[in-house]
Amino acid sequence: MSDTATRLQHHFANEEQQLDASTFGMWVFLVTEILFFGAVFCAYIVYRTHYPEVFAHGAHHLDVVLGAFNTVVLIASSLTMAMAVHSARVDEQRDLARYLVGTMFLGLVFLGVKAYEYTHKFHEGLFPGNFFYQADDAPLQRLFFSIYFTLTGLHAVHMIIGIAILAVILVQAMRHHYGPRWHTPVEIMGLYWHFVDLVWIFLFPLLYLIGRHG
Amino acid sequence: MEAIERRVNYLNVDHGIRSWLLTVDHKRIGLLYLVSITIMFFLGSLMAGAVRAELLTPQGDLMQSDTYNKAFTLHGIIMVFFFLIPSIPAVLGNFLLPIMIGAKDLAFPRLNLLSWYVYIVGASIGIAATIGGGLDTGWTMYTPYSTGYATTNVVFPALGIFITGFSSILTGLNFIVTVHKMRAPGLTWFRMPLFVWAHYATSLVMILGTPVIAITVLMVGLDRGLGLGIFDPKAGGDPVLFQHLFWFYSHPAVYIMILPAMGVISEVIPAFSKKRIFGYGFIAASSLAIALIGFLVWGHHMFTTTQSMYAALVFSVLTFAVAIPSAVKVFNWTATLYKGAVSFEAPMIYALGFIGLFLVGGLTGLFLGALGLDLHVHDTYFVVAHFHYIMVGGAIMGYMAGLHFWWPKITGRMYNDLAAKAAALLIFVGFNLTFFPQFIAGYAGMPRRYHYYPEEYQVLNVLSTAGASVLGLGYLLPLFYLLFSLRFGRHAGRNPWGAFGLEWMIESPPTPHNFDHTPTVTWEPYDYPEMHKLPTRIGESRSHVTLAEGQPTPPEGLAHV
Amino acid sequence: MSTHHYDPAATVRSYLMVFGALMVFTALTVAAAYIDMGAMNNVVAMAIAITKAVMVMLIFMHVRESSPLIWLTIASGVLFFLIMVGITMIDMTSRGLMGILGK
Numbered sequence: 001m002s003d004t005a006t007r008l009q010h011h012f013a014n015e016e017q018q019l020d021a022s023t024f025g026m027w028v029f030l031v032t033e034i035l036f037f038g039a040v041f042c043a044y045i046v047y048r049t050h051y052p053e054v055f056a057h058g059a060h061h062l063d064v065v066l067g068a069f070n071t072v073v074l075i076a077s078s079l080t081m082a083m084a085v086h087s088a089r090v091d092e093q094r095d096l097a098r099y100l101v102g103t104m105f106l107g108l109v110f111l112g113v114k115a116y117e118y119t120h121k122f123h124e125g126l127f128p129g130n131f132f133y134q135a136d137d138a139p140l141q142r143l144f145f146s147i148y149f150t151l152t153g154l155h156a157v158h159m160i161i162g163i164a165i166l167a168v169i170l171v172q173a174m175r176h177h178y179g180p181r182w183h184t185p186v187e188i189m190g191l192y193w194h195f196v197d198l199v200w201i202f203l204f205p206l207l208y209l210i211g212r213h214g
Numbered sequence: 215m216e217a218i219e220r221r222v223n224y225l226n227v228d229h230g231i232r233s234w235l236l237t238v239d240h241k242r243i244g245l246l247y248l249v250s251i252t253i254m255f256f257l258g259s260l261m262a263g264a265v266r267a268e269l270l271t272p273q274g275d276l277m278q279s280d281t282y283n284k285a286f287t288l289h290g291i292i293m294v295f296f297f298l299i300p301s302i303p304a305v306l307g308n309f310l311l312p313i314m315i316g317a318k319d320l321a322f323p324r325l326n327l328l329s330w331y332v333y334i335v336g337a338s339i340g341i342a343a344t345i346g347g348g349l350d351t352g353w354t355m356y357t358p359y360s361t362g363y364a365t366t367n368v369v370f371p372a373l374g375i376f377i378t379g380f381s382s383i384l385t386g387l388n389f390i391v392t393v394h395k396m397r398a399p400g401l402t403w404f405r406m407p408l409f410v411w412a413h414y415a416t417s418l419v420m421i422l423g424t425p426v427i428a429i430t431v432l433m434v435g436l437d438r439g440l441g442l443g444i445f446d447p448k449a450g451g452d453p454v455l456f457q458h459l460f461w462f463y464s465h466p467a468v469y470i471m472i473l474p475a476m477g478v479i480s481e482v483i484p485a486f487s488k489k490r491i492f493g494y495g496f497i498a499a500s501s502l503a504i505a506l507i508g509f510l511v512w513g514h515h516m517f518t519t520t521q522s523m524y525a526a527l528v529f530s531v532l533t534f535a536v537a538i539p540s541a542v543k544v545f546n547w548t549a550t551l552y553k554g555a556v557s558f559e560a561p562m563i564y565a566l567g568f569i570g571l572f573l574v575g576g577l578t579g580l581f582l583g584a585l586g587l588d589l590h591v592h593d594t595y596f597v598v599a600h601f602h603y604i605m606v607g608g609a610i611m612g613y614m615a616g617l618h619f620w621w622p623k624i625t626g627r628m629y630n631d632l633a634a635k636a637a638a639l640l641i642f643v644g645f646n647l648t649f650f651p652q653f654i655a656g657y658a659g660m661p662r663r664y665h666y667y668p669e670e671y672q673v674l675n676v677l678s679t680a681g682a683s684v685l686g687l688g689y690l691l692p693l694f695y696l697l698f699s700l701r702f703g704r705h706a707g708r709n710p711w712g713a714f715g716l717e718w719m720i721e722s723p724p725t726p727h728n729f730d731h732t733p734t735v736t737w738e739p740y741d742y743p744e745m746h747k748l749p750t751r752i753g754e755s756r757s758h759v760t761l762a763e764g765q766p767t768p769p770e771g772l773a774h775v
Numbered sequence: 776m777s778t779h780h781y782d783p784a785a786t787v788r789s790y791l792m793v794f795g796a797l798m799v800f801t802a803l804t805v806a807a808a809y810i811d812m813g814a815m816n817n818v819v820a821m822a823i824a825i826t827k828a829v830m831v832m833l834i835f836m837h838v839r840e841s842s843p844l845i846w847l848t849i850a851s852g853v854l855f856f857l858i859m860v861g862i863t864m865i866d867m868t869s870r871g872l873m874g875i876l877g878k
Binding site for chain 1: 781783786790791793794797798801804805808809810811812816820821823825827828831832834835836841844845848849851852853854856860863865867868870877
């Protein structure tokens with residue numbers, strides 16, 4: 001089924017209204033995500049203000065190289081996602097599928113690195129709560145890692161969900177469901193994916209890059 | 215009187231349980247919600263019954279302290295999260311909003327159905343948590359008790375709340391996009407019914423606030439399950455931070471509960487005064503103002519914590535400010551009544567009751583917003599009485615008013631007005647008998663959340679429990695006469711009340727797509743003096759057969775911003 | 776998002792330029808973290824992050840071509856986040872300032 005058949009749902013007057021509504025709807029959802037992550041950022045800001053040395057010290061346990069690498073990977077995945085949307089618009093079906101695969105692949109690389117980092121932390125005794133046994137600065141350093149794992153864990157969950165949805169979209173793309181006339185799921189999934197990238201753009205300096213000097 | 219039209223309507227267009235469980239029709243989804251939240255209301259009422267029964271005597275003799283703690287906790291959680299927050303928006307909002315703006319459905323019908331299923335999952339978890347032993351932290355789940363010391367299962371009910379939050383978010387999202395993008399031609403923002411304005415403002419609060427409670431209860435779950443320590447003082451955490459994040463949502467949540475009710479009142483008052491509403495623009499703007507300023511006052515729940523004095527001052531001032539738009543509404547409703555042709559059908563009785571009870575609740579909110587006075591009455595029955603005046607005397611009365619006003623439209627049947635009036639009166643009397651003594655008891659020092667109390671408070675408590683019994687009876691009655699009307703009620707025509715609005719120009723019950731053709735709106739809202747010049751029917755095709763599927767609507771220039 | 780006046784070549788170019796810029800800024804933020812600028816470290820890090828975020832939003836997320844409604848939507852999200860953090864921080868940073876015990 002190509003995209004030339006109408007996808008117009010009965011309650012919309014025309015396709016432009018439908019796309020407009022879908023795009024606006026995704027933005028409204030992203031606003032909820034700003035507040036969702038925002039509350040954890042709020043906890044971060046409160047505690048970092050109270051315990052700056054603890055946070056600086058905690059950040060030393062994080063690997064800047066891995067963090068920077070992941071940042072590059074995620075930004076690259078945003079590029080491939082944007083190119084996927086573009087491919088749909090200009091009816092380049094093979095490119096669309098390739099860019100979707102690329103985005104998913106880069107997402108999995110990101111998650112792989114995070115899995116490695118998490119395992120490493122676990123073995124160092126830095127996984128928070130009942131598994132925490134770092135001696136220095138405990139229990140306060142535990143607070144840094146609670147925030148670290150909550151923020152990055154939440155982010156990782158969003159990525160996993162994103163990759164899963166991209167898989168569905170990829171299947172549809174390979175069946176040539178998308179084209180210049182209709183590619184709404186690709187567009188709005190693009191918005192979601194870029195948002196996940198945005199969160200990381202803030203997470204990286206806030207978690208990995210504090211207290212690196214001196 | 216119109217002959218009964220045998221058109222296909224949304225109720226008879228399809229049969230069988232699959233057609234209900236897989237529907238994407240906003241009207242059917244509204245009814246699905248109606249059944250679900252009614253069940254949750256009765257569950258929450260049982261909890262209230264347990265509380266009031268225990269408080270008949272000064273001794274804690276009916277149940278253990280732990281059991282009592284669970285009773286009031288579950289009462290709060292069920293009533294707030296599983297009844298009040300969805301109530302008007304999910305039932306009446308879902309049903310009416312598209313019709314009121316001339317649309318054939320909400321922007322995202324499948325998301326609408328999803329929101330109901332998400333609600334069902336969350337509510338089921340809530341019920342399971344209740345049966346499985348309950349929660350005893352109070353609905354506010356303050357840390358570190360909830361994260362570290364409670365012996366009840368905290369994570370499970372927290373999960374139920376987390377999931378139900380997404381139902382709320384999906385509803386709000388749907389409403390916002392629908393209002394922006396799907397208004398009929400000619401229906402400018404300032405021609406929208408105030409019910410729609412109220413739901414738009416409510417949706418803003420749902421979108422901006424709910425994610426915060428979701429992540430906060432998630433963090434409580436992580437704290438408890440994994441020992442994270444985000445809110446644990448022993449780990450360097452700040453329990454007051456939990457309260458900030460909790461109340462950042464939970465205060466605006468009360469506006470989620472009251473704004474839709476105010477929207478109902480803004481429809482009922484003009485309809486039963488046969489008069490244009492006074493100050494339409496101000497009422498519309500006040501809904502937005504309440505939504506916005508409502509986000510700035512959450513710290514007034516924390517005056518007795520270690521929250522700084524400066525912050526407390528800021529919150530106190532802003533709390534006084536948020537009362538102003540509410541007062542604007544009350545003045546405007548009253549001005550609408552003045553010199554109107556007022557009639558006292560059941561919806562109007564509820565609406566008038568709302569105005570009086572909301573006034574008391576709102577004013578006592580100001581008392582609580584005053585720092586000095588709050589220190590004296592915080593955590594006493596004064597607070598309990600205040601919020602019940604707003605949530606029961608306000609929100610639930612508004613819900614009942616709406617249910618009774620639009621019942622003929624939803625079902626096509628009229629209920630027995632005498633029975634309805636009797637129920638309304640019982641509810642009004644029972645309510646005041648239940649909660650007014652609580653103002654006195656609280657001011658005299660009786661603390662909340664205790665099941666034993668000094669002897670001198672007994673008289674007030676007995677009055678309160680007596681009132682609760684009357685109130686309970688009042689709430690049971692509609693179950694009977696409304697259900698009775700479904701089978702035996704007189705068929706309602708399009709506009710049994712002679713009210714103004716697009717919903718009163720279509721069939722009762724509405725056809726599956728509300729309108730065959732999207733109407734064009736040329737009139738100002740609530741224009742009762744000119745109502746006789748307007749069509750009595752709108753958006754219909756000439757034939758009386760099932761409307762043709764996939765029939766394209768004429769491409770008019772759509773009013774969408 | 777209408778597809779008329781869509782210039783494919785210009786669009787792809789803008790994506791690649793933004794990608795390049797984001798790489799540069801990432802390197803910059805890492806480098807800046809190792810230079811001691813005192814309190815300015817935070818400011819610089821956030822300024823760079825916000826710049827990157829704005830680029831992603833405007834170009835990758837097409838906000839540059841979006842309606843004022845979308846701009847308003849994004850602004851409200853950011854505004855309410857700032858309200859939540861801002862007023863909470865008013866509490867957190869002003870405790871004890873009035874010399875009242877426990878406040």
